[in-house]
Amino acid sequence: MGLFLSRNLACKFIYPFLFSKKVSKDLFPKQLENMMSLISPRTGRHLQRYDNGCRQVVGCIPYRYKNNGTQDKELEVLVISAQKGHGMQFPKGGWETDESMEQAALRETIEEAGVVGSVESKLGKWYYKSKRQPIMHEGYMFPLLVKKELDNWPEMNTRKRRWMTVDEAKVICPYAWMKEALDELVRRQTQLHSKKDGDMSRL
Numbered sequence: 001m002g003l004f005l006s007r008n009l010a011c012k013f014i015y016p017f018l019f020s021k022k023v024s025k026d027l028f029p030k031q032l033e034n035m036m037s038l039i040s041p042r043t044g045r046h047l048q049r050y051d052n053g054c055r056q057v058v059g060c061i062p063y064r065y066k067n068n069g070t071q072d073k074e075l076e077v078l079v080i081s082a083q084k085g086h087g088m089q090f091p092k093g094g095w096e097t098d099e100s101m102e103q104a105a106l107r108e109t110i111e112e113a114g115v116v117g118s119v120e121s122k123l124g125k126w127y128y129k130s131k132r133q134p135i136m137h138e139g140y141m142f143p144l145l146v147k148k149e150l151d152n153w154p155e156m157n158t159r160k161r162r163w164m165t166v167d168e169a170k171v172i173c174p175y176a177w178m179k180e181a182l183d184e185l186v187r188r189q190t191q192l193h194s195k196k197d198g199d200m201s202r203l
Contacts (some may be wrong), residue, residue, distance in 0.1 A: 054127065054136045054201035058105040058128035059092025061123070061178075061185050062115050064163070075189060077169050077182065078146065080113050081160040087174040088162065090181075092139065105142045113161050116151030117146040124182045141181035143188070191202035 049056040063071035071090040079088035091112035094102040102119045109115060128137050164172070166186055170179050 026114070046096055048094045049097055051138055054093045054138040055130070057137050057139045057158075058095045058142070059090050059109065059139070059178075060105050060113075060119065060142050061090050061182060062107040062109060062113055062117065062144045062146045066148050075166055075186065076163045077166060078113055078115060078161055078163050079169055079173065080162075081159055083155075086174045088169075089175060090141070090178055092141070093096075095140075100170055101140060102142065103115065105140070106144070108151075111145055111154045112159055113154050113158075114150040115144070115146045115161075116148040116150065116154060118143045119144050123181045126180065128175070128177045139177055141178070143185050 002147050042141075043152055060076040066076045067073050077090075080091055082089055092110045093104070093108040093112070095101055095109060099107065099124075106116075106119050109117075123141045126139045126140060126141075129135075166182060169182060173179055173182075
């Protein structure tokens with residue numbers, strides 16, 4: 001019962017607070033972080049969304065910039081170990097009926113990867129076959145600029161997380177659709193930096 005209540009507390013109060021634009025790196029007290037490790041991840045599929053028989057799945061590509069000693073900032077992404085099977089992947093899970101797509105993506109990222117940040121605009125939609133069931137999944141991925149790495153998070157005992165370069169992530173991730181989402185993130189970042197460089201040159 002305690003776990004059920006803590007999960008409801010997270011879904012109704014903690015996760016919406018974290019999704020707020022007001023959250024900053026410094027606005028995450030240790031007590032709240034410690035509470036995160038006590039919140040059990042959502043289980044069951046009674047709230048799971050389906051569209052024409054396709055299970056709807058959402059996730060994030062958590063990223064940050066690594067300053068390599070020059071003015072250029074190298075993009076790094078965070079991958080996590082799969083609970084079952086091999087390889088590393090990006091956090092993702094079922095989109096449920098009591099949350100927005102962005103809230104679900106942030107929730108899954110907190111539960112599985114233990115990072116908090118800003119969910120940005122959707123990278124795209126992909127269809128892929130379930131490995132364990134005879135159904136298709138409809139997957140949506142979002143970029144998440146990481147503001148805080150938690151020391152404690154719900155799946156800390158079952159997941160490993162690791163920062164790596166884009167090229168390393170594309171080698172280690174076994175899912176083609178996630179690699180395509182990563183390519184889209186890189187394309188978007190390249191366009192963004194090109195625009196900034198152009199704006200600076202006109203000053």
